[in-house]
Amino acid sequence: xxxxxxxSGAGRxxxxxxxxxxxxxxxxxxxxxxxxxxxxxxxxxxxxxxPSPDADTAGRGAVTAGVPVRxxxxxxxxxxxxxxxxxxxxxxxALLIGAADIPPGKVALQxxxxxxxxxADSGLAPVEQGLLAEIRLPRVLLxxxxxxxxxxxxxxYQGVFRNPLADPYLxxxxxxxxxxxxxxxxxxxxxxxxxxxxxxxxxxxxxxxxLAYALGNVAGRGGGTATLVLAGVAVSSFLTAIQTxxxxxxxxxxxxxxAWILGDxxxxxxxxxxxxxxxxxxxxxxxxHGRLLDVLSVGDDEAVSLGxxxxxxxxxxLLAASLATAAAVAVxxxxxxxxxxxxxxxxxxxxxxxxxxxxxSLIGGAAFLVLADLIARTVLAPAELPIGVVxxxxxxxxxxxxxxxxxxxxx
Amino acid sequence: MSHVRVRDLAVVLxxxxxxxxxxxxxxxxDWLAVIGANGAGKSTLLRAxxxxxxxxxxxxxxxTPVRRLRARDRARxxxxxxxxxxxxxxxxxxxxxxLGRTPYIPYLGRESRRDREVTASVLERLDLSSFASxxxxxxxxxxxxxxxxxxxxAQQAPVLLLDEPTTALDLGHQQQxxxxxxxxxxxxxxxxxTTLHDLSLAGQYADSMMLIAGGRVAASGAPxxxxxxxxxxxxxxxxxxxxxxxxxxxxxxLERP
Numbered sequence: 001x002x003x004x005x006x007x008s009g010a011g012r013x014x015x016x017x018x019x020x021x022x023x024x025x026x027x028x029x030x031x032x033x034x035x036x037x038x039x040x041x042x043x044x045x046x047x048x049x050x051p052s053p054d055a056d057t058a059g060r061g062a063v064t065a066g067v068p069v070r071x072x073x074x075x076x077x078x079x080x081x082x083x084x085x086x087x088x089x090x091x092x093x094a095l096l097i098g099a100a101d102i103p104p105g106k107v108a109l110q111x112x113x114x115x116x117x118x119x120a121d122s123g124l125a126p127v128e129q130g131l132l133a134e135i136r137l138p139r140v141l142l143x144x145x146x147x148x149x150x151x152x153x154x155x156x157y158q159g160v161f162r163n164p165l166a167d168p169y170l171x172x173x174x175x176x177x178x179x180x181x182x183x184x185x186x187x188x189x190x191x192x193x194x195x196x197x198x199x200x201x202x203x204x205x206x207x208x209x210x211l212a213y214a215l216g217n218v219a220g221r222g223g224g225t226a227t228l229v230l231a232g233v234a235v236s237s238f239l240t241a242i243q244t245x246x247x248x249x250x251x252x253x254x255x256x257x258x259a260w261i262l263g264d265x266x267x268x269x270x271x272x273x274x275x276x277x278x279x280x281x282x283x284x285x286x287x288x289h290g291r292l293l294d295v296l297s298v299g300d301d302e303a304v305s306l307g308x309x310x311x312x313x314x315x316x317x318l319l320a321a322s323l324a325t326a327a328a329v330a331v332x333x334x335x336x337x338x339x340x341x342x343x344x345x346x347x348x349x350x351x352x353x354x355x356x357x358x359x360x361s362l363i364g365g366a367a368f369l370v371l372a373d374l375i376a377r378t379v380l381a382p383a384e385l386p387i388g389v390v391x392x393x394x395x396x397x398x399x400x401x402x403x404x405x406x407x408x409x410x411x
Numbered sequence: 412m413s414h415v416r417v418r419d420l421a422v423v424l425x426x427x428x429x430x431x432x433x434x435x436x437x438x439x440x441d442w443l444a445v446i447g448a449n450g451a452g453k454s455t456l457l458r459a460x461x462x463x464x465x466x467x468x469x470x471x472x473x474x475t476p477v478r479r480l481r482a483r484d485r486a487r488x489x490x491x492x493x494x495x496x497x498x499x500x501x502x503x504x505x506x507x508x509x510l511g512r513t514p515y516i517p518y519l520g521r522e523s524r525r526d527r528e529v530t531a532s533v534l535e536r537l538d539l540s541s542f543a544s545x546x547x548x549x550x551x552x553x554x555x556x557x558x559x560x561x562x563x564x565a566q567q568a569p570v571l572l573l574d575e576p577t578t579a580l581d582l583g584h585q586q587q588x589x590x591x592x593x594x595x596x597x598x599x600x601x602x603x604x605t606t607l608h609d610l611s612l613a614g615q616y617a618d619s620m621m622l623i624a625g626g627r628v629a630a631s632g633a634p635x636x637x638x639x640x641x642x643x644x645x646x647x648x649x650x651x652x653x654x655x656x657x658x659x660x661x662x663x664x665l666e667r668p
Binding site: 301 | 458499546
């Protein structure tokens, strides 16, 4: 049991508990300074850390170095580094390998040449250079952006709903986007390129989520999430029913509709420009809320008793995650599996704090989709597999393998 | 030490009045045990005090009207642990205890060195230092209860509201947790309000008791005044014999009808 003979490390003087914490002097520090000693005996790699760079940028009380205090979640430089390495390797591989018969060595030289202050002669013909710059490079980048967005949105949804089965399409984003896109294809005549599919998909995704949210609020009082999930299920079924009906009316368009649903990240630079602003805004908002999602994870009552405005945090993260989903769906279709699986793999490998899960899902989702797209366009080259098929076909066994390797006792 | 005074507290959920006219006082550093039959409103009372449920009436801590405080400021005065706290299996003990520092961390900011120091020293006090990097999924029932207590203590609030802190613990661990709680409150001058379903345990540790029945205060006072055969028979619908144990504290024994 606890040794109470030493002065309280909590250092609370009974006089006025509402005062801001006193500076690090006084009786509280005897225990504080002593604490890290026992820390040192622990799992050295993970727990005892000298002031981390993150702590220094915190700008709050992190000035005095020297007292090693256990680092909290979120700052996992090793894991982030490893994930970034995997992403870079995946992007590099995706750039070097492709359907067109260009030697990877020359592609590498060409990529070096494009770096600022570097000059290398790749010997690639202008046509090949153009292919690289206008098709392969944007395709890899768009894949990374879409994968990152879907994965971080999935993590955000899981945090908001405290439900491991939540994915970015939970609240009707997919059904809404599917319906609007189908309507665009079915009702708007014109050639392929003139169809405003990204706009329709984006509006449909946002509309679906808002509809579910509005219905959930009407049906359930008290801000619970269970009603919201059910509303999402209802809205999804309803919108999908309309979409299926429209699809049946115009069987001749079936293939185009399915091609869109199964996903594609070959949209080029214009699509990247389209998605970038939404991507940046939504990702920044979600990354800022990692710690608050951790607070939410202990339950609404406790989060409220800790002074958190639970409803506001939920709404903000929900909006940001839905924006990310809508942006991704608009430029790539309904790519499944990334949003639910990547966050869980991250959790298994790097821990459950949202301060870790959100950034690592972003990086991991990007790497995953870049690799999936690489497989999609090379396995049956020159034909392409739909990327949504690859994510599930490759992702499911991979997920099972991760679950098996990191298997644990369920409590 | 913080004096708690509650006047005319009422909680209405939907249209149902769950609590009404509840008033009591706890002197700074005292331990109040709230007892009552299932559904009497004990948990509701604690949740209302913690700001989780909307309520009417007056809640004063050292003359500060708690209900008018911002949520963050309230959280620096009142720490609350529910009956069955959600413990995310993936979260480490340290990170969980660190959540207690939430009222001191800016909305989108991150914890300071001091927040980590406070958390580390609380874990040390509760003998949890060696568990710090273990995940919550790998703890026993007694360890979990101590971790929840650590989170509440990291909050550095002068008033602790604990809903059934001994649920799901075996006899020995019940005793250990309550002993620990008693020593902590004496060392730090904490004011403690707990609900406890075990009447004898409640009688042994509390300075004062309050019996709630049908959403109202049915009796309050020293343990010997509240734990009487008549009151327990009337409000718990149970047949008991009340004896006197060590230190003159009442002991409640069930009797077969």
